[in-house]
Amino acid sequence: MRDNILLSLVVVFVPFSLISVGGGPSILAGIQREAVEVHHWLNAKEFVDLFAIARAVPGPGTMLVTAIGWHVAGWAGALAATLALFVPSSILCYWVVRVWHVHRGKRWHAALERGLAPIGVGLLGAGLISVLRIVDAGWTGFGVTLGAGAVAAYSAGIQPILILLGGATAFLLIYQP
Amino acid sequence: MADEEFVNGFTIAQILPGANVANLIIYVGQRLFGPLGAILGVSALLIAPFFMVIGAVVCYQVLKSQHWLAAAMTGASSAAIGLLLAMFISNVRRIGRAWRPLVFVTATVIGVGVFRWPLIAVVAVLAPISIGLAWIEERH
Numbered sequence: 001m002r003d004n005i006l007l008s009l010v011v012v013f014v015p016f017s018l019i020s021v022g023g024g025p026s027i028l029a030g031i032q033r034e035a036v037e038v039h040h041w042l043n044a045k046e047f048v049d050l051f052a053i054a055r056a057v058p059g060p061g062t063m064l065v066t067a068i069g070w071h072v073a074g075w076a077g078a079l080a081a082t083l084a085l086f087v088p089s090s091i092l093c094y095w096v097v098r099v100w101h102v103h104r105g106k107r108w109h110a111a112l113e114r115g116l117a118p119i120g121v122g123l124l125g126a127g128l129i130s131v132l133r134i135v136d137a138g139w140t141g142f143g144v145t146l147g148a149g150a151v152a153a154y155s156a157g158i159q160p161i162l163i164l165l166g167g168a169t170a171f172l173l174i175y176q177p
Numbered sequence: 178m179a180d181e182e183f184v185n186g187f188t189i190a191q192i193l194p195g196a197n198v199a200n201l202i203i204y205v206g207q208r209l210f211g212p213l214g215a216i217l218g219v220s221a222l223l224i225a226p227f228f229m230v231i232g233a234v235v236c237y238q239v240l241k242s243q244h245w246l247a248a249a250m251t252g253a254s255s256a257a258i259g260l261l262l263a264m265f266i267s268n269v270r271r272i273g274r275a276w277r278p279l280v281f282v283t284a285t286v287i288g289v290g291v292f293r294w295p296l297i298a299v300v301a302v303l304a305p306i307s308i309g310l311a312w313i314e315e316r317h
Contacts, residue, residue: 015297016296017194018194019296020195020196021194022268023195024195024196025264027296029290029293029296030289030295030296033295033296048250048251048254050237051257052250052257053234053237054230055260056233056253056257057229059222059225059227059229060196060223060226062196067230067231070230070234071234071238078230082227086195086196086219089193089195089200090199090203090215092193092194093203097203100185107312111309111312111315112308113188113311114278114311115308115309115310115312117272118272118277118278118280119281119300119303120191120268121265121268121269121285122281122282123289124268125265125269125286126288128258128262128265129290130293131261135254135255135258136251137252137254137255140255144255145255145258145259145262147256148257148258148262149259150259152264160257160260163259163260164253164260167252167255167259168252168256169249174248
């Protein structure tokens with residue numbers, strides 16, 4: 001049973017590793033669908049909570065998969081999920097970097113860059129919708145989301161954890177008199 | 178490493194799948210120190226966050242039944258979604274007003290976000306078309 005869980009973590013995350021164009025957040029919608037709806041590794045509330053935790057901790061936000069792996073199968077799960085997400089894309093990147101400079105400035109570079117960028121941005125938008133759909137935080141939550149977005153947009157370089165702490169504090173003040 | 182070389186790496190890191198920061202470290206590590214540099218760089222990037230994420234999740238699991246934590250986590254999640262929103266808006270603005278990118282952004286958002294079709298299938302269909310059209314544009 002345990003081996004099966006580790007195997008399914010790997011089978012689910014390896015393809016996402018290779019398709020995360022535009023960076024980690026682009027696969028959020030896909031991970032949410034697989035982890036919550038297909039495999040029931042965790043419920044919607046837990047998923048959104050782990051998403052926030054992974055964002056609060058320094059390092060790539062994709063460490064969300066580490067949190068999911070830990071949640072379903074402890075140390076082995078965390079390790080399997082992390083390797084599944086970072087090793088395939090890293091190997092691909094290493095290989096491309098080695099051949100890339102030989103073909104520097106070629107037309108297909110520009111085509112690849114300009115063709116993939118909108119897909120990456122679209123995936124980011126889809127990820128946004130997928131977490132908005134399950135966060136279940138009411139109008140207060142939506143207000144916090146807009147406020148946090150505005151702060152992040154207009155104060156470049158602010159630590160994400162400060163914005164997250166701000167959101168948490170707002171909710172504590174409102175719901176914990 | 179020259180500035181131009183670094184910028185080049187930055188572009189590669191963003192185009193390729195994988196966390197941008199991890200890819201950038203692979204690029205720089207590989208250029209300066211070879212394969213070992215790339216491996217050590219990515220390991221160094223991930224090791225501390227790996228344990229920190231797990232530590233945070235353990236705290237979360239221990240305290241999960243406390244009502245105040247549930248409220249605080251919902252607030253933090255809402256704020257984290259706000260960060261995503263800001264990232265999405267700045268990306269859309271960077272893409273500009275040309276029709277092709279905007280069509281593909283919209284199609285991806287609708288396919289994956291609204292209709293909730295499998296992400297990998299949507300990318301497998303849209304990415305080649307988008308790259309093909311960009312290839313044609315490059316000729317002009």
